[in-house]
Structure formats: C-alpha cells, structure tokens
C-alpha cells in the first residue's frame with residue numbers, strides 16, 4: 469500500500485511563550501500542495517507568531533513544524549532549500565537597490581544568467597518588467613508590494629507565506645493579487661497567508677484557520693467559518709469574519 473506524501477506544511481501542537489505570555493497553545497494545521505490556507509483572528513491572536521515559528525524566527529516551547537515531512541530549518545538558506553518563501557508586512561525591500569536587484573537578492577546561489585532569467589520572469593509575471601531598473605524606494609506602495617511578492621516567487625517556492633498581502637492595497641490591486649495567489653496555488657504550490665481583509669480571504673482561501681488568544685477556534689471552508697458562532701464571538705459581534713478595528717472592539721466592549 470502506498471503511503472500518501474506528507475503535507476507541504478504540517479504544524480502540530482505548537483506552543484510559543486514570550487516570558488509569562490502564552491502566545492500560542494496547541495496550534496495544529498496542515499497546508500497541502502495546491503491549497504491556500506488563510507490564518508485569521510483578532511489582533512494579538514497569534515497569527516504572526518505562527519508565521520515566525522514556521523520560519524524558525526521564534527522557538528516553540530512545544531510542538532513541531534514540518535515542511536514536506538522534514539523538521540523546518542531555522543536558517544534562511546535552509547528555508548530556501550526547503551522551498552519556503554515569505555513576504556513581510558514591512559516588505560523588507562532595499563530602497564536604494566533597483567527592482568531587479570531586489571528580486572535577485574534570494575537568488576545569489578544561482579549562476580548569474582539563471583538568476584537574472586528567474587528574476588525577470590517573476591517581474592514579468594507580476595507586470596513589473598518595465599520597472600526593473602527603478603530604485604525600489606521610488607515606487608508607490610502597491611508596486612513595492614508587488615516587488616516583494618515577485619522576490620518571493622522568483623525562488624520558485626513550494627510553500628509561499630504571505631503576511632498581510634492585501635494590506636494597504638486598493639480594490640483593483642487586491643483583485644490582481646487574488647488572481648496571482650490563485651495562479652500560484654493552481655500551479656501546485658502551497659500558500660499560507662495571514663490577512664485581515666475579509667473579502668480577499670473569502671475569495672482566495674480554500675480553508676481558513678481561525679486563531680483566538682493563541683488557540684485554533686475553528687478550521688474550515690470560508691463559508692463554514694463565516695457562520696461559526698465561536699468565530700463570531702471571537703470577533704466581538706462583528707457581522708462577518710474579519711479583523712475588528714480598535715474602534716469596533718471598543719464599541720463592542722461598551723455595548
């Protein structure tokens with residue numbers, strides 16, 4: 469009998485503490501090849517900490533993170549080798565380098581011509597080729613955000629981690645981003661994203677994992693999660709699944 473291959477990403481029983489604060493407790497979920505999973509939850513729920521644990525930036529007190537069945541590496545080169553790429557909330561671009569040079573940064577281990585070919589293809593895929601020679605810092609925010617995504621995609625990741633990819637974008641850019649994410653997953657890659665933008669999550673996610681106070685309170689399709697009473701309660705009575713703003717949280721606290 470053939471054993472099925474392990475999931476691209478498998479998180480099991482993750483527990484992370486910062487001093488006396490338990491930021492994550494018993495967090496488990498998988499992401500399969502070709503699947504887009506969104507991690508959502510109110511502010512401070514632990515979403516970024518999950519990302520950081522997957523990338524080895526925080527050390528779990530308990531639990532495991534496996535990439536295609538192997539323990540995840542804590543080193544950037546190890547992650548690259550394991551086919552993991554991540555975009556950052558702060559983008560992390562080198563503002564004085566050109567767009568092309570930024571996309572080349574994770575490709576330094578390749579022969580120069582191969583690296584340039586991959587970088588140019590990633591830029592072309594995201595409609596950025598004409599901006600290749602521009603210093604990244606001179607571009608408007610949506611373009612800079614696309615450069616960061618191109619840099620991650622240029623590495624041909626098997627697992628793409630997106631930290632608030634829709635944040636700060638207008639609706640046209642969000643639609644284009646949704647197309648890109650769908651194309652990435654349709655190409656067989658696994659995508660894990662942290663996102664506050666409800667409509668975007670509902671559109672691109674195959675599955676949603678909802679965190680609250682560091683624990684998974686629901687997992688399922690966007691439709692299932694949207695109607696889950698525990699999720700509604702976590703969002704303090706907001707009508708739909710989404711990130712409560714500070715104002716919304718205050719209002720519900722005084723309601």
Ligand SMILES: Nc1ncnc2c1ncn2[C@@H]1O[C@H](COP(=O)(O)OP(=O)(O)OP(=O)(O)O)[C@@H](O)[C@H]1O
Nearest residue numbers: 486489490491509510511512513514515516517518
């Ligand atoms: N380096 C750290 N040191 C101490 N506490 C931390 C650290 N990083 C996160 N925390 C705490 O861990 C908890 C989870 O934080 P995390 O940033 O993962 O939440 P989040 O769901 O990503 O929130 P947001 O939506 O606001 O980005 C919070 O209580 C936060 O204050």
